[in-house]
Structure formats: C-alpha cells, structure tokens
Amino acid sequence: KAGVTQTPRYLIKTRGQQVTLSCSPISGHRSVSWYQQTPGQGLQFLFEYFSETQRNKGNFPGRFSGRQFSNSRSEMNVSTLELGDSALYLCASSLGTDRAVDTQYFGPGTRLTVL
Amino acid sequence: QKEVEQNSGPLSVPEGAIASLNCTYSDRGSQSFFWYRQYSGKSPELIMSIYSNGDKEDGRFTAQLNKASQYVSLLIRDSQPSDSATYLCAVKRMNTGFQKLVFGTGTRLLVSP
Numbered sequence: 034k035a036g037v038t039q040t041p042r043y044l045i046k047t048r049g050q051q052v053t054l055s056c057s058p059i060s061g062h063r064s065v066s067w068y069q070q071t072p073g074q075g076l077q078f079l080f081e082y083f084s085e086t087q088r089n090k091g092n093f094p095g096r097f098s099g100r101q102f103s104n105s106r107s108e109m110n111v112s113t114l115e116l117g118d119s120a121l122y123l124c125a126s127s128l129g130t131d132r133a134v135d136t137q138y139f140g141p142g143t144r145l146t147v148l
Numbered sequence: 149q150k151e152v153e154q155n156s157g158p159l160s161v162p163e164g165a166i167a168s169l170n171c172t173y174s175d176r177g178s179q180s181f182f183w184y185r186q187y188s189g190k191s192p193e194l195i196m197s198i199y200s201n202g203d204k205e206d207g208r209f210t211a212q213l214n215k216a217s218q219y220v221s222l223l224i225r226d227s228q229p230s231d232s233a234t235y236l237c238a239v240k241r242m243n244t245g246f247q248k249l250v251f252g253t254g255t256r257l258l259v260s261p
Contacts, residue, residue: 066249068251075251075252075254076192076236076251078250081248091248123192125249133179133180134180134197134199135180136182136194136197137182137249139184141191142190142191
C-alpha cells in the first residue's frame, strides 16, 4: 500500500500571502488530521476531517482552514501568512473509527517558510 | 500541567546499551498510547502502540503501560547509532469518535558508537 503523500514538500512564501497544502491519505483511510510542528511548540493539532466533515479543531486562528474531498484527499489553507507560521505541516491518515487500535500514519510533511 | 510530559533529554547511551524513554499523561480517559520516532527533518514514524496495562514487545522495542500511574515507557535494547532520533509519546482519548493525538515534546536519544 502506498503511504500518505503530501504536496508540495517545500514552500517559501512572504508575509500576507496565502498557501494551500495537499494531503492524500492511505487507500481506505477516511480520516485526515493535520498538525503543525515548530521547534518551540512541538506537534500541535490543527484539525481532523472525516467523510468531508471537520470533526475536531485545535486551538488555531481562523486563518487556518481545511477541507476534505469525497476521495478523502484533504487540503489545508493558511491565509494572511505570518512569520510565526513557518513550520513543518504534517498530515496523518487513519481509518477514523472509534477503536482504540486505530492508528495514525504520517506523511512526509510540507516545510513552509514565511519570509 | 501538560497533558503529555516527556523529558526533553538528550538521553545519551553507548551502543549496545538499553535506552529507557518515559512519558506521563494527565487524562485518565486516555485509551491508546503510541511511540513515534522522528529523525531530524523527517516526519514521525510509528514504532509501537499499546492499549493494555503491561508490556508489549516488538523486536528490540518494548512498550510498557501502567494506567494506574498514568505512565508509559519505551525500552530499546541493544541500542544502535541509527536509533539516534527524537522519540515522541502520543496519547489518544476516544471521545465521540474523532481522532486527536496529544503529543509530548519528545525525548532526544543519542547513541554513541
């Protein structure tokens, strides 16, 4: 089975711009979760999508948004970029069930640099 | 109090030794526990998962869970320089079905030849 894929792998943007990141989950997985990783804050949960619906959201401003398509692929958008948005953005896919054994698998990440 | 706490390290061990990584969590409703390994500049890779009290072994790795003490650990036997990485402890609480992992800040492990 192919793993989780993320595009693009690297992005350089300037303050005020917006950016869209893409994530394709493992085949058969319906849940996609997004995380932001910075040296100072570690891994922070952004949101989770399941069956095209946002099920849970972390404590991030409204500039961070996402969506999921019917094929379970997900996109994350950040508008009005700030310097502090520079980070590694990770998506993780899972079956999305209630079962304790349901495990998240991470993609390679998108490294965003805001200048 | 942080939801998931880990000693940031670095934890330095010689090659061939046992590395012991520890993690505590605050939410007694937590049901699933995961250890991920992350090399510098790479994404987290699942090493072990554990759901019941006791030990779970997989090759050189053993995960230990004690829900009463709210403690989970990872032992790495016969440590190799290639094990040098940051180890992230993650905890999942099942609530209304959504998936949310809470991560510790990670313990950096250095294995010297």
